[in-house]
Amino acid sequence: MTSNPAAVEIRDCGLRMGVSAGDVIAFRLGYFRLEVGEQVALTGPSGCGKSTLLNLVAGLRRPDMGSISVQGVDMTTFSSYGLDAFRGSTMGFVFQSFNLLEGFTALENVLIGMRFGRSCPRGKRHARAVALLERVGLRRHLDSSPGRMSVGERQRVAIARALANRPALLLADEPTGALDPTTAEDVFGLIREVCEEEHCALMLVTHDLDLAGQLPTQFDCRGLIRHVSGTEVAP
Amino acid sequence: MSLLHIAWRYLWARALVTVLTLTGIALGTSLICSVLTLRRESEAGFLQESGQFDLAVGAKGSPLQLVLSSIYQLDVPTGNIPYTRYEALRDDKRVASAIPLGLGDNFHGYRIVGTEEKIFALTDRKDTGRKLYQLTGGRFYQTDFEAVVGAQVARQTGLKLGDTFVGTHGLMVTAGSSEHKDFPYKVVGILSQSGSSIDHAIYVTLPSVWRIHEKEAEVHKKIAGVESTGGPPARQDTEVTAVLIRLKSVGLRLWMAQEIQKRTESMAAIPVNEMLRLYQQVLGPMQRVLLGVATLVVVVSALSITATLYQSAERRRRDLAVMRALGAHPQEILALVVIEALLLSLLGLSAGWLIGHGGLALAGPYLNDSFGISISSWTTDRIEEIALASVAGGGLLAGLLPAVLAYRREPVNDLSST
Numbered sequence: 054m055t056s057n058p059a060a061v062e063i064r065d066c067g068l069r070m071g072v073s074a075g076d077v078i079a080f081r082l083g084y085f086r087l088e089v090g091e092q093v094a095l096t097g098p099s100g101c102g103k104s105t106l107l108n109l110v111a112g113l114r115r116p117d118m119g120s121i122s123v124q125g126v127d128m129t130t131f132s133s134y135g136l137d138a139f140r141g142s143t144m145g146f147v148f149q150s151f152n153l154l155e156g157f158t159a160l161e162n163v164l165i166g167m168r169f170g171r172s173c174p175r176g177k178r179h180a181r182a183v184a185l186l187e188r189v190g191l192r193r194h195l196d197s198s199p200g201r202m203s204v205g206e207r208q209r210v211a212i213a214r215a216l217a218n219r220p221a222l223l224l225a226d227e228p229t230g231a232l233d234p235t236t237a238e239d240v241f242g243l244i245r246e247v248c249e250e251e252h253c254a255l256m257l258v259t260h261d262l263d264l265a266g267q268l269p270t271q272f273d274c275r276g277l278i279r280h281v282s283g284t285e286v287a288p
Numbered sequence: 289m290s291l292l293h294i295a296w297r298y299l300w301a302r303a304l305v306t307v308l309t310l311t312g313i314a315l316g317t318s319l320i321c322s323v324l325t326l327r328r329e330s331e332a333g334f335l336q337e338s339g340q341f342d343l344a345v346g347a348k349g350s351p352l353q354l355v356l357s358s359i360y361q362l363d364v365p366t367g368n369i370p371y372t373r374y375e376a377l378r379d380d381k382r383v384a385s386a387i388p389l390g391l392g393d394n395f396h397g398y399r400i401v402g403t404e405e406k407i408f409a410l411t412d413r414k415d416t417g418r419k420l421y422q423l424t425g426g427r428f429y430q431t432d433f434e435a436v437v438g439a440q441v442a443r444q445t446g447l448k449l450g451d452t453f454v455g456t457h458g459l460m461v462t463a464g465s466s467e468h469k470d471f472p473y474k475v476v477g478i479l480s481q482s483g484s485s486i487d488h489a490i491y492v493t494l495p496s497v498w499r500i501h502e503k504e505a506e507v508h509k510k511i512a513g514v515e516s517t518g519g520p521p522a523r524q525d526t527e528v529t530a531v532l533i534r535l536k537s538v539g540l541r542l543w544m545a546q547e548i549q550k551r552t553e554s555m556a557a558i559p560v561n562e563m564l565r566l567y568q569q570v571l572g573p574m575q576r577v578l579l580g581v582a583t584l585v586v587v588v589s590a591l592s593i594t595a596t597l598y599q600s601a602e603r604r605r606r607d608l609a610v611m612r613a614l615g616a617h618p619q620e621i622l623a624l625v626v627i628e629a630l631l632l633s634l635l636g637l638s639a640g641w642l643i644g645h646g647g648l649a650l651a652g653p654y655l656n657d658s659f660g661i662s663i664s665s666w667t668t669d670r671i672e673e674i675a676l677a678s679v680a681g682g683g684l685l686a687g688l689l690p691a692v693l694a695y696r697r698e699p700v701n702d703l704s705s706t
Binding site: 114154 | 289290607611614620698699700
């Protein structure tokens with residue numbers, strides 16, 4: 054850990070993705086840094102490595118080389134068990150397809166996030182979940198099933214769930230990709246606002262350059278996944 | 289939210305599949321419970337009843353037939369033996385109590401048993417102090433042609449205190465059987481429910497039976513042109529169908545049985561031995577077949593748990609991946625699927641236990657009326673506990689395969705595939 058840790062710091066990161074025509078295809082990133090509370094848009098065409106970068110930061114994939122630190126903690130040193138616990142308490146996720154748990158209400162979806170995140174004391178979980186859902190405009194939908202909600206409302210539930218554990222970092226993978234432009238604008242604005250309120254850094258993947266332009270920082274992911282020589286990425 | 293709560297909600301999110309799986313487990317379990325309970329209760333009832341007497345003495349023939357006809361009011365007697373034979377047994381120093389029985393007639397299919405009043409003084413051998421024959425109304429007979437009827441006889445035939453009825457010749461209802469209209473019996477006592485063959489019989493004095501059949505014999509003699517001596521039959525001319533004996537020492541059973549066998553024209557059967565043999569040779573294999581069927585049902589149910597949970601885990605790959613992304617450990621995913629399996633098997637088990645035992649409770653009166661089996665429907669013995677624990681264990685095992693598959697799955701692919 055450093056005295057002034059970044060929300061995310063990646064150094065010389067490499068991940069072997071596969072082999073094509075005798076060449077190794079790999080994800081390679083020399084250096085990336087996101088300050089605490091900073092918001093960055095990850096842009097680039099499909100398949101360039103945006104989501105892979107997000108998965109590496111989330112610890113859902115482990116790099117073959119290099120280091121990835123979140124809040125100053127090197128995630129490559131974690132055991133699988135430790136990584137799950139760290140991810141649950143430090144990061145929140147918003148997905149393009151919402152990934153809400155069907156069969157559970159909006160409130161239960163948020164509570165389940167808190168149950169696995171474990172960072173919020175048990176006695177305070179319900180109140181915080183209700184407060185978050187009210188904050189994203191779903192006061193009347195606490196007990197609604199996601200299947201009966203509009204896509205915009207579902208994404209709001211996902212945002213509330215992502216922030217439930219007071220994460221230091223919110224990872225949003227195309228959060229407006231399934232929404233109409235007006236709703237997308239609303240949801241995008243909401244994510245920015247709540248991240249600022251919660252002092253949460255944001256890494257947001259988007260194809261929409263207009264939306265990306267509204268964030269203070271953009272990171273162009275083109276070329277992150279490329280053909281490399283066999284020695285460039287550790288096996 | 290606890291894992292238990294989440295598992296519970298998942299089960300009811302696919303209510304139809306859950307209910308069908310539960311039904312399978314419940315049916316198998318209920319079958320196991322009812323077969324085991326029936327086996328235990330019928331065995332206990334039969335053996336306990338057969339244990340009330342050390343020997344049954346009657347005419348030579350099948351020992352099992354003798355026991356069934358003299359104790360259980362089933363099957364036909366092997367014949368008659370002289371009354372003097374009974375007197376000899378009664379006076380034997382090794383005998384604590386000898387009860388003569390005279391059979392020959394029935395009322396609506398219930399046997400009329402001629403016997404001596406001392407039968408009513410018999411106490412339960414296992415529960416000393418409890419009388420085997422207890423009245424729910426009236427009194428025991430005092431003179432000939434007074435009758436004390438068993439609880440089921442009273443219930444089924446509607447006989448009440450003070451009613452009169454006549455017996456029909458033979459031990460069961462058959463077309464053309466003659467009624468002894470000249471010799472009506474009067475009901476003076478009704479026995480309380482005992483859950484044994486006592487409930488199925490009508491007790492009268494031995495001379496009542498003799499007089500009816502003496503009259504019948506006279507008619508036959510007249511038809512045959514033989515002159516009658518008239519008056520009641522002399523003791524030495526009378527017969528009894530069987531004698532039930534309690535010995536002063538149980539250890540004398542075999543000795544005395546062999547002695548009767550060798551030295552007299554009679555046969556002595558040891559009721560407990562005959563009933564055990566019947567159980568081992570006939571009823572045991574039948575019960576094993578039923579238990580086999582029940583076990584098969586439970587195994588199929590366990591397989592359906594595996595299929596249900598595997599399918600469910602496959603359908604929920606995305607959900608489980610989301611939980612991992614939210615911070616769930618693989619062990620928690622494993623626990624979640626295992627808890628679902630446990631909930632399914634325990635719910636099925638409980639429902640099956642209720643259905644099995646509740647069904648027996650409902651069928652209790654019918655079983656008692658039809659087969660004379662009295663059942664303590666709601667008791668569970670050690671064997672049943674082990675069987676139920678095996679079902680629960682089977683359910684747990686059934687959930688392990690899908691649980692381990694879910695545990696080993698990497699979430700990143702399932703998240704990105706959505």
